[in-house]
Amino acid sequence: MRLVAVVVLGSFPVLAQDGAEVFRNQCSPCHRSGSSTSAPLAEALRALPPETILVALESGKMRSQGSSLSPSERSLVANYLGNSERAQVMPPAAKCSAAANPASTEPGWNGWGVDAANSRFQKTAGGLTRSSVPRLKVKWAFGYPGVTTAFASPTVFRGRVFVGSADGAVYSLDAGTGCVYWTYQAAEGVRTAILVTSDGQAAYFGDLEGNMYGVSGSTGTLLWKTRVDDHLYAEITGTPKLEAGKLYVPVSGGAEQVAAANPAFRCCTFRGSLSALDARTGKLLWKTFTIPDAAKPTDGGRWGPSGAALWSSPTLDLDQKALYAASGVNYSDPPTSTSDAVLAFDMESGRLLWRRQFVADDVFNFGCTTQERANCPAKPGKDADIGAPPILRSLGGTRRLLIVGAKSGMVYGLDPDHQGRIVWENKLALGGPQGGIMWGAAADEKIVYFAVSDWDPGKPEAGGGLVAIAIATGKKLWSRPAPKPVCLGTPGCSAAQPAPLTLIPGVLFAGSLDGHLRAYEARTGATIWDFDTTHDFSTVNGIRAHGGSINGGGPVVAGGTVFLNSGYSRLPVMAGNLLLAFSVDGQ
Secondary structure, eight states: OHHHHHHHHTSOTTHHHHHHHHIIIIITTTSSTTOOSSOOOHHHHTTSOHHHHHHHHHTSTTHHHHTTSOHHHHHHHHHHHSOOSOOOOOOGGGBOOTTOOOOOOSOOBOSSSSSTTOOOBOSOOTTOOTTTGGGEEEEEEEEOTTOSOOOOOOEEETTEEEEEOTTSEEEEEETTTOOEEEEEEOSSOOOSOOEEOTTSSEEEEEOTTSEEEEEETTTOOEEEEEESOOSTTOBOOSOOEEETTEEEEEEBOHHHHHHTTSTTSOOOOOBOEEEEEETTTOOEEEEEESSSSOOEEOGGGOEESOBOOBOSOOEEETTTTEEEEEBOOBSSSSOOTTSSEEEEEETTTOOEEEEEESSTTOBOOGGGGSSSOTTOOSSOOOOOOOOSOOEEEEEETTEEEEEEEOTTSEEEEEETTTTTEEEEEEEOSOOOTTOSSOSOOEEOSSEEEEEOOOOOTTOTTSOOOEEEEETTTOOEEEEEOOOOOTTTTSTTOOOOOOSOOEEETTEEEEEOTTSEEEEEETTTOOEEEEEEOOSEEOOTTOOOEEOOOOOSSOOEEETTEEEEEEOOOSSSSOOOOEEEEEEETTO
């Protein structure tokens, strides 16, 4: 099949018109500006090789949609959309020389949230201060070959940057120069941050096929590979946590929620889960599903219950030996009590300790966004997933709170020592399928900061904004609207700010779908620095690269340098393939 497809892809140009017609009739309702689905714009797909698109339709994440097309139609669409130019290859000069920078002893940023509590608060910023942030300039730029989205969160450890990419390539780069130490090729895209052991000997990450990997931190050589979940649509989007020789791995499965838009697809059987692996061997130690019972056939040939994916990194509570994870919606009826919730798990056994659900009966899949409403439940919910991990904070003495933000626009303070009892709640945003709080907040000891998405594909100037909340009381301290985007008129431009925030003493960093990275004064919310990433950059690895929307992976700060991925095409927003490093005066 694959050999035949390659021959078809090289067929006469007249077939491209047929491919355009197939795309217009079968695909464009989702892959267009103004769509509310998670599909990238056609402009983003045109940067990919035809073979990549064909594989996605035949055996990848678009296989459900591709199943409704004939083999020739899939080939025609791939040929119409794909870029047949030879893929860019990094030159030998991109490799680090023997004289690469020595290992740094400054505090790094290891994993997604910089600490066990997922605070995203870098207390020691390597000399980066409120007064020096306005002098930030690009130190170096790195381009990801052959991809149209840059969604992973970088890890910085002992002078190296570890980062995954949408085509599964994982890189170890020099933090000072951006040169490449090694590259490892995973089976699918790597959206998680990389976890590095304290001695630097091993690095761990997950991919979008549900695989976990352990590789050598110094060479990238594979140590082990474990399929954490065998479901066809299992993905690892949330960065695992590493503690005492164990990896705690959340599993999501949003691709099945998208596949439900295909009328021929029988929705749905995926269940979210949390697993513990032996970090040395990759052996599965325990696994707990967010929905205890497997899906069964229901009326109309559908299956359920399903969903309750774990999208984000779990939060560690070492005092209680517990893990806290936030769950998403149910994909099909019947609804469960573990969707749209914070779930507490025992670290040793995986036993579910308690759950706190915020939105009941939230059953939703992308069939509800189509004209046919295929697989859409009779009473669809609001799609109020919780994609942001909880933040654990101490209030002094024995009082502690878990702070949680949701796509509903609500934020909560929960008591983790009393079954997640709600201590306070506050409505910060309108909320919606891509609204409210998307990917994460940041917090110091007293204040938690939220960025608002409220993305509206039909209103690019809508959404966005920052809010500061007192942790102890839930009281709003200040709020700032998003700046009006200067990219209005560009497909995918938006003022929404779904990306996770990053905090250093006195300064808050926030990315936006308009492609800007901004720094705000933490005390007042005043903008003190603004950088537009949406243009072409000369890269240290010789790859043509440009920035775009900033979404799933936020900025990280280590050793006085800010690292950021720019470009996100998994929604119909602005694509890109860029990793940037900023330092004071670019030094």
